[in-house]
Amino acid sequence: MKVCIVGGVAGGATAAARMRRLNEQADILMFERGNYISFANCGLPYHISGTIQSREALLVQTPEAFHARYRIDVRTGNEVISIDRANKKIKIRRVATGELYEETYDKLLLSPGASPFIPPMQKDADAQLFTLRDIPDLDRIMAQLKDLPQQKALVIGGGFIGIEVAENLQERGIETHLVELGPQLLAPLDYEMASIIHSQMKSKGVRLHLGAAVKHLRQDSAELSSGETLDFGICISAVGVKPETGLAREAALSLGETGGILVDACMRTSDPDIFAVGDAVEVENSVTHRKGLVPLAGPANRQGRIAADNIMGLKSRYHDTQGTGILKVFDMTAAFTGISEKAAKRLGMNYEVIQLHPYHHASYYPGASQIHLKVLFEKVSGRLLGAQAVGTHGVDKRIDVLATAIRANLTIEDLEHLELSYAPPYGSAKDPVNVAGYIGSNIQDGLVQSITYDRISEITNHLVLNVCEPDEWKPDIPPIPNSINVPLPKLRNSLESLPKDRPLVVTCYAGLRGYLACRILSQSGFDHVYNLSGGYISYCHYIGR
Ligand code: FAD
Numbered sequence: 259m260k261v262c263i264v265g266g267v268a269g270g271a272t273a274a275a276r277m278r279r280l281n282e283q284a285d286i287l288m289f290e291r292g293n294y295i296s297f298a299n300c301g302l303p304y305h306i307s308g309t310i311q312s313r314e315a316l317l318v319q320t321p322e323a324f325h326a327r328y329r330i331d332v333r334t335g336n337e338v339i340s341i342d343r344a345n346k347k348i349k350i351r352r353v354a355t356g357e358l359y360e361e362t363y364d365k366l367l368l369s370p371g372a373s374p375f376i377p378p379m380q381k382d383a384d385a386q387l388f389t390l391r392d393i394p395d396l397d398r399i400m401a402q403l404k405d406l407p408q409q410k411a412l413v414i415g416g417g418f419i420g421i422e423v424a425e426n427l428q429e430r431g432i433e434t435h436l437v438e439l440g441p442q443l444l445a446p447l448d449y450e451m452a453s454i455i456h457s458q459m460k461s462k463g464v465r466l467h468l469g470a471a472v473k474h475l476r477q478d479s480a481e482l483s484s485g486e487t488l489d490f491g492i493c494i495s496a497v498g499v500k501p502e503t504g505l506a507r508e509a510a511l512s513l514g515e516t517g518g519i520l521v522d523a524c525m526r527t528s529d530p531d532i533f534a535v536g537d538a539v540e541v542e543n544s545v546t547h548r549k550g551l552v553p554l555a556g557p558a559n560r561q562g563r564i565a566a567d568n569i570m571g572l573k574s575r576y577h578d579t580q581g582t583g584i585l586k587v588f589d590m591t592a593a594f595t596g597i598s599e600k601a602a603k604r605l606g607m608n609y610e611v612i613q614l615h616p617y618h619h620a621s622y623y624p625g626a627s628q629i630h631l632k633v634l635f636e637k638v639s640g641r642l643l644g645a646q647a648v649g650t651h652g653v654d655k656r657i658d659v660l661a662t663a664i665r666a667n668l669t670i671e672d673l674e675h676l677e678l679s680y681a682p683p684y685g686s687a688k689d690p691v692n693v694a695g696y697i698g699s700n701i702q703d704g705l706v707q708s709i710t711y712d713r714i715s716e717i718t719n720h721l722v723l724n725v726c727e728p729d730e731w732k733p734d735i736p737p738i739p740n741s742i743n744v745p746l747p748k749l750r751n752s753l754e755s756l757p758k759d760r761p762l763v764v765t766c767y768a769g770l771r772g773y774l775a776c777r778i779l780s781q782s783g784f785d786h787v788y789n790l791s792g793g794y795i796s797y798c799h800y801i802g803r
Pocket of ligand 1: 270290
């Protein structure tokens with residue numbers, strides 16, 4: 259058995275190591291056109307600020323160590339330039355010399371990754387646009403930062419990498435501007451959740467330019483579509499990636515509808531002897547069952563292992579991708595799994611949303627901080643569809659529990675019954691995930707109707723009943739339109755003064771007292787009562803405050 263692997267980082271190196279563990283006799287050759295294998299792409303942005311001080315710490319494996327441990331024939335500086343499927347051969351170019359040679363294969367695995375997408379713009383000949391994908395990219399950025407003409411940076415793109423790069427430039431003491439074409443950062447989040455990240459970035463000094471694109475890039479300045487001109491000492495583009503499918507396309511392997519290499523659940527391409535994994539392949543979404551590109555390290559590693567299993571005769575299957583992601587934004591964390599409300603809306607799904615703001619551990623134990631949590635589930639069946647969380651502590655744990663719940667096809671009601679670890683420094687006897695289950699079950703059982711702030715205008719002639727204490731409303735934030743205030747303790751004695759012929763949208767600070775008020779009202783002859791999901795806190799996020 260002779261296996262050739264194209265690409266020596268996440269998917270490729272994982273597959274190589276697994277293959278060796280399964281087969282001590284096989285010839286395994288791993289071709290990498292760069293000089294490094296198995297480096298920590300995900301750690302690259304943190305070297306910019308010095309959080310990861312040593313560049314060498316990013317070089318997780320060397321070709322020599324990988325060979326010593328796994329007896330893999332690692333060929334760095336060797337680019338595979340074509341595949342001859344009929345004769346089961348690949349052609350390789352030695353990058354340093356341009357020399358060409360061939361190797362035969364019994365099985366071929368493609369893990370060529372993705373390359374940065376450069377947005378369309380007018381670019382002067384002397385304008386330098388940096389990207390961050392690998393170690394040479396990082397070296398170029400670090401060299402520029404060493405002798406920066408001015409302590410200002412421009413980052414194009416507000417996704418994961420753009421935010422991480424902006425954070426690390428700002429942490430390095432450089433005035434950083436971030437330009438994002440869309441109306442929000444972090445597209446997998448819904449707007450009101452991303453708006454927490456906007457406030458966080460701004461509070462840390464990053465200048466956001468949302469809904470803007472770079473029209474014209476000059477050597478040290480950029481003209482935006484908004485008309486604004488920004489000066490910079492370095493400009494880094496991070497607007498997303500496109501799958502590296504050149505080799506596959508030229509070898510006439512089938513590509514999927516979204517442009518990635520088409521593979522089955524064994525990670526086998528349209529050629530039974532060629533497998534493909536990682537950023538280059540199209541995957542099925544485990545919630546929507548639609549195809550898409552999800553360039554993340556976890557899927558690439560899992561797929562590498564599964565391809566290796568199948569190449570070596572084990573029958574393992576890849577279980578789709580649910581797009582679970584997490585991001586540090588200074589001292590905050592944003593994470594998500596499954597689909598967003600935007601996506602559910604776009605797909606015409608019949609969903610319900612809950613928003614809550616519980617403390618990450620018992621509120622009486624020092625250091626408790628709020629998690630802003632949003633959970634999406636299917637109406638009627640209760641099947642969990644997605645979750646998003648933003649906060650300073652405990653976000654990772656909740657999203658990982660919810661990611662597991664989605665993977666296990668649990669319902670919103672099932673969340674009530676999860677027995678999660680608890681002691682005051684770590685959580686609450688009712689963990690935020692359990693509380694999401696309670697809220698969802700109340701909706702499913704018809705005990706309360708819930709509505710999100712962005713939809714209350716759909717309720718004709720509604721009145722907003724705010725059951726907060728008067729001093730809870732922030733004076734600098736406009737009150738919700740059409741609202742009156744009756745604090746919850748006074749509600750039972752004020753029922754006579756409330757209109758029964760108008761729908762009531764009830765709100766409090768975070769949603770709990772709103773629910774209590776809804777229960778009082780609906781049992782007192784008020785037929786059209788809605789609890790405002792996430793209360794005043796979510797309202798503030800919707801209006802960007
Ligand atoms: P890669 O790891 O990119 O490996 C592909 C390799 O193939 C490359 O080294 C390339 O040189 C080589 N290659 C391509 N074509 C050829 C050829 N013809 N011949 C020889 N070699 C070839 N994901 C997360 O889940 N969490 C994170 O926090 C995260 N942070 C990231 C931060 C940055 C800055 C970057 C760039 C990525 C980050 N990712 C993160 C994404 C993650 O790194 C990728 O999803 C993952 O590396 C994909 O694995 P892969 O094997 O498909 O591609």
